[in-house]
Amino acid sequence: MTTSLFDTIKLGTHTLNNRIVMPPMTRSRATQPGDVANQMMASYYAQRASAGLIVSEGTQISPMGKGYAWTPGIYSEQQIAGWKKVTDAVHAKGGTMFAQLWHVGRVTHPDNINGEQPISSSAIKAENVKVFIDNGSDEPGFVDVVTPREMTQQDIDEVIQQFSQAALNAIAAGFDGIELHAANGYLINQFIDSESNQRSDKYGGSLTNRLRFLDEVVAAMVDAIGAERVGVRLAPLTTLNGTVDAKPEETYTAAAALLNKHNIVYLHIAEVDWDDAPETPKAFKQALRDAFKGVLIYAGRYKADSAQQAIDEGLADMIGFGRPFVANPDLPARLQHGYPLAEHDPNSLFGGGEKGLTDYPSYKA
Template identity: 55%
Template sequence: MIFLLLGNLIMSSANTLFDPVRLGNLQLSNRIVMAPMTRARSSQPGDIPNAMMAEYYAQRASAGLIVSEATQISRQGQGYSFTPGIYDVAQVAGWRLVTDAVHAVGGKIFLQLWHVGRVSHGIFQDGGAPVAPSAIQPRGTQVWIVGDDGIGRMVDCPVPRALSVAEIQDVIADFRQGAANAVAAGFDGVEIHGGNGYLVDQFLRTVSNQRDDQYGGAIENRTRFLLELAAAVADEIGADRLGIRLAPYITFKDMADPEIVPAILHAAAGLDRLGIAYIHLSEADWDDAPTIPDQFRHDLSAVFSGSLIVAGRYDSDRAAQILEQGLADLVAFGRPFVANPDLPRRLAKKLPLAGHDGATLFGGERAGYTDYPPASA
């Protein structure tokens, strides 16, 4: 195999979407990742993963790697109805159904660990305020709550309260325990959700973090929470089983911050020293979304030597291009996996892609979840 030197990157002439790849301690059959997508199908009460979820993930296990839907590490970490947890024995047993089903058909799966921070509501906080780095309300931000009548509604996020230093250590301990629970449930590894306006992202950005202690102010302080919890999780399950999702150019949930890119690069250098398996870049996927500059991708590769996963508005041609340029190692697909459980086969054979029913994305039963068929031969 011929390798071409491109700046600080090494590019393989056969670095295609359907080639196998090493990711941490895993050998993956292809470079297609199923991106984490909230589907809100857990069993109630208790936010427990179930057999229907196991069927859903197993249907999509031809991806080189599945990253599960975001999963709260504690009751405090929840912000939406029916999202699954990983903090009690029933949830761990429910997730075991999922991992067993995925592994039975040869798939690999990571659990995405999640704490929403201020993007929550008192209904999930025993009537109290959500927690955050600072007591700053996210303007124009809502969460989905299903009422006693069974109807889901979008509700404004209230003003959060600032975490104490001792409480920050408690949250880090919850991430560590969540990772241990994930391994006990059979997951091949975990991904920390560090983007999209949730708690880790809130610590990284000056618009949501205005603390004056060791977790706020300078870049070294704003990245401290992420690096401490990553170190705790790596110590618990091994750095080669850990990935981090980051979203430097996504600004919804009132997160526009001119200082976020230097913070992300500083954090990436620290994550490289830990030796984690990958960074997963969440790119915006709407039509007029900002594009990640190639310069940022080069800057990131200069400070982080692990694998890079990219996600957002990729089709097979754009995915092949970014792999061939050496700007990513794997490409994640989200919405195309909803209605195309056999997406890798469809992409490989250039088969038409089915469209999904947007009305069935969140909550409900099998309709719009496990009833999408594979493509005919």
Template identity: 70%
Template sequence: MSHSDPLFSPLALGPLTLRNRIVMPPMTRSRAAQPGDLATALMASYYGQRASAGLIVSEGTQIGPLAKGYAWTPGIYTQAQVAAWRQVTEAVHAQGGIIFAQLWHVGRVTHPDNIGGAQPVSASALQADGVKVFVDNGSQAPGFVQTALPRALSVAEIAQVVEEYRQAARNALTAGFDGIELHGANGYLINQFLDSGSNRRSDAYGGSLENRLRFLKEVVQAVSDEIGPERVGVRLAPLTTLNGTVDANPEETYTAAARLLGELGVVYLHIAEADWDDAPEMRLAFKQALRQAYPGVLIYAGKYDAQRARAALDAGWADMVGFGRPFIANPDLVARIRAELPWASHDAATLFGGGAKGFTDYPLADGKPA
């Protein structure tokens, strides 16, 4: 492509200057060291190999013991976890990259085996029907179990969770991250408050759209007060029904969420499009409404190839595009896009758990090790 390729024009993201519009979005890979849910040197290699992305968003990292949904996912709430993440941020920065930490509370999408025997928490005491998570059954093969019935968080407990987010944002900067992304997508805790189908509360956090937005608003305000809104992004998934969260009127709900996030001044809004086969199509009018509602940097992710990504940037409703699965098998995805080289396919069997195989051993386009 010529130098006018929109994917390769720089972009200001708050105080940062990104060298391209290509995002490596958050992807759980379940390789944190045990005990302690610690980032590892292997994870540092993995992210360092992919640091040519304009922006990397880390895999979801739990903000507290009850926030964990799956075995072998990393945390960012103990001093040991913060220290372990430093090797990751240093590896990315050594390659000139920029990385945000995705802060994650799964809410009801977990099982007592993953949270020290406790009952999961959510907006309401509604089980995520048919949703399975994996627990550590003492082998390298994850054991999948049905999520447990959660209990509704009290108003006092909601305030405590907001504080966990605040502290996790501070911890992320201490660990060397350039900013944080709040995981408000894919059926996890923030999403459980947002969507009408998973929030049956009758207090200030449920019922009206304004009330269902309240938890998101309080979390964003807390982390913005702590590290500055110019270091805060938010990921939302308006049309996804992952993990059982469904909204009765997603276009209204998420346009209002986008407007709120614009008023709060967060630096980016990251939209995860539903990307499975026969997923609901996200209407162009909806994307344009989000663009009107939110003035910051808009990121889209979901089965994009380079051609579709360029079209989105040219049309103006996206500022950056995330390429999830392609980054798994293509550590040099940015170079491949620039040179119009074919993309390798990932091995689905090595996505979750294990070691270097299917993680850091994917070769560069010329066949050399990454």
């Protein structure tokens, strides 16, 4: 079937082959020690290069930015070289790939950050949140997060600089652009949401103040690599990792308008995606569309028909399909031809080797 989901679309200087996005998904397969992207990851992403756009799994911008065992970084020369293998493999298959840049803030444990105390907008522990550490076996060990310390102005300046440098590192590693992870309860989100930010300085209190850190990080990255290579991911209605906002629709419509002023190339909205989750209200989606003029991506529980509808209604320009991409490396072809989708094995999502990463076959009629 030929539908607008398979139309080309301009993204900055790139013309993408379709409007299907492989969104960022943590797989925890980086080479140790050093958290380095590797050949196995290169094979995995290259198998999925028929996506219009691939966004890498979250890659930490500094040792302090790491939330989970075995996730890749993008701050060392070795890590940049590792990611170059990945981008070369994806480009060889005609794909376009952005790096998701990540600082987890309080969503970590000292075992993952060289024994340090995590940092956040405020010294508030995320309740009922666990992360996994390397417990010396192939199976991740899940532990509770700890109370972070409130970031000083010096910490904030340092992290902004790390995001800027990570953007430069991503371009050096061959990525076509970057996505700032400002969603799912991680550091930027900890500043945005009212319940996780109890600061009394210029980064807390009013909505303008809570959006200031996002504003300054995006400005620094746009300055470093150009607005046409910067995207941002937000999660307005999810309460993942303990971040909650009192007025999410007001907050995130304002965030979209702020990002529009930076002329970034896309805004990526993560919708709540557990099975009985509430739908994002259509009026809110329209408000985001009105506030942001660049490419708008949505991800969460979409099927071919609902993705098609979102694009046809003008609410979205591209749609991300997360877990379906795990078990279906040829997902765009399967969606286009109505082939059945394979199911992924949840036990092999995090850690391990090729099994459950690169061994899912393409569809054979």
